[in-house]
Amino acid sequence: MARSPGAAASSPPALLRSGSVYEPLKSIHLPRPDHGTLWDRLDRYYGIVKATLLRYQSPTTGLFPTKTCGDDQKAKVHDSLYCAAAAWALALAYRRLDDDQGRTHELEHSAVKCMRGVLYCYMRQADKVQQFKQDPRPTTCLHSIFHVRTGDELLTCEEYGHLQINAVSLYLLYLVEMTSSGLQIIYNTDEVSFIQNLVFCVERVYRVPDFGVWERGSKYNNGSTELHSSSVGLAKAALEAINGFNLFGSQGCSWSVIFVDLDAHNRNRQTLCSLLPRESRSHNTDAALLPCISYPAFALDDEALFMQTLDKVVRKLKGKYGFKRFLRDGYRTSLEDPNRRYYKPAEIKLFDGIECEFPIFFLYMMIDGVFRGDAQQVKEYRDLLTPVLHQTTEGTAGSLFQDIFPLTFSQCSSETCK
Known part of the structure; x- marks a missing residue:
């Protein structure tokens, strides 16, 4: 029986992971600048993705x-996945056009190629997966860095x-989303x-x-490992997404379904809810929680715990040029000895x-504002990000920013004197 429009409007928004975490975007009405046609805007983004990724x-x-x-030949799994996600997201936008001049196919299969490249690197270490299932420790895990050309x-x-x-x-998580x-992505x-x-390991x-x-x-x-909320949260989200999922998509059958x-x-x-709002035993809070509780994982169902965790991250780590990774983080500071691990x-x-401060977390907060329909938050962090952007004319004109903002030596001296 069909529901009345009033009943539909009064029902609370569902937090369940349906076909895609991008479904909530259909109900968001943020102000969008009307600069040219849809093709012109997507063409600009296409030029940026081509030139930078x-x-x-x-x-x-x-x-x-x-x-x-x-001459750095390293490829990190994290970095490659986010690059593939950018190409795939633009491909989804191009699907709205009748004549995309082949760009949807190119962008989609650039993402597929990356996902299959990671799978190829992982499958070459299949023996480690079996070892990790029996004895999970740092020496039996899958690697997180591979040679960008050979996959070694x-x-x-x-x-x-x-x-x-x-x-x-x-x-x-991205495997489920893209499929x-x-x-x-999965062939046989x-x-x-x-x-x-992999699900058994996660x-x-x-x-x-x-x-x-x-x-x-x-x-x-000091070389020791810890139980991290960000890792547990991403695992929870991945398990929710892939449970009962058919890896062959609409062409699959019973034996291509994954079970959790x-x-x-x-x-x-339960472990995630007991750890939050802390990141771990030694980390009071951490910027790594942003992709855990918001895009892309959306791991929390408890709104109160979400707001408590987000408020703690913003309150303790937000700076002028970005977010600190965590308190007392010595990474790439002038006082860190680069010769010691x-x-x-x-x-x-x-x-x-x-x-050091990382502007990329301003982007995470902007994306979070988009998904939650908070136009004020989007504007706030866009204004914070604008001063650190650098215009480029390579490919199609776009904006880039530094990956990290360290304090100068004089700033370090004044801070340490305090």
Whole structure:
């Protein structure tokens, strides 16, 4: 029986993950500038994506390099997934056009190529997946960095903190999203079985300490791992998304469906709610919680806990040029010794008040405002981001910003004197 318009308007918004987390965007009415036609606006974005992302995509593996200058051949799973997501999101917008001049196909398959490149790198380490299921520890995990051209392993587990379950969870989450939109990423039963094994690994996140998004584990950077809210939250979101999902899309059958242990999912949910609003035992709060509680994971159903966590992140980490990663973060500060991987005991006290700021988290807050329909929040963080943007004429004119804003030596001196 059809409901009346009044009844539909009075019902609370659903928080369930339906076909896509982008469904809520249909009900958002934010002011949009009317500059030219839809084709003109998408053409500008296409030029930016081509100039800043797709031109650097590896023609062999489909991965994206961590650095676009110099001879650095590293490709991080996290970075490649977000680059693929940008191309895929623009492809979704191009679907609104009748004649897209082949751009939808190009953008979609650039994303598919990256997703399959990550899958190729992972499947070459299938033996590690089996080992991790039996004995989850840093030496048995999937790697998080690969060679951008060949997909080979880079850096041993002793040289780098590869145990980042959030990267695997993010891959599963985008795999579901892209497949739901009609992309074909998984081809055969071997790949279906491998994805199911990845799900088995992710299910155990609630009891597997890892190095987290920042690859350092404990706040004290002494080589120890911790249980991170951001990792547990991404795992919870990935498990919710992939449970009962058919990896072959509309052309699938019963044996291409992925299943999740509901008890494991509940343990992850309970662990996440008990950890928040903290990030971990040593991290009082962390900017890594933003992609956990908001885009792309949307891991929380409790609105009060969401607002408490978000308020704590903004209150403690927001700065003039961006957000600090966490308090007393020595990464790329003038007082950090680049020749040592780990810190000395109590060394993090030196970095109090001189933490670097990252403008990218202003973008996270803008995206969060879009999804929640908060035009004021979008405007606030757009105004904060504008002064740090640098105009470029490469490709189609667009804007870039520094990845990080460190304090100068004089600023560090004045802060430490305080």
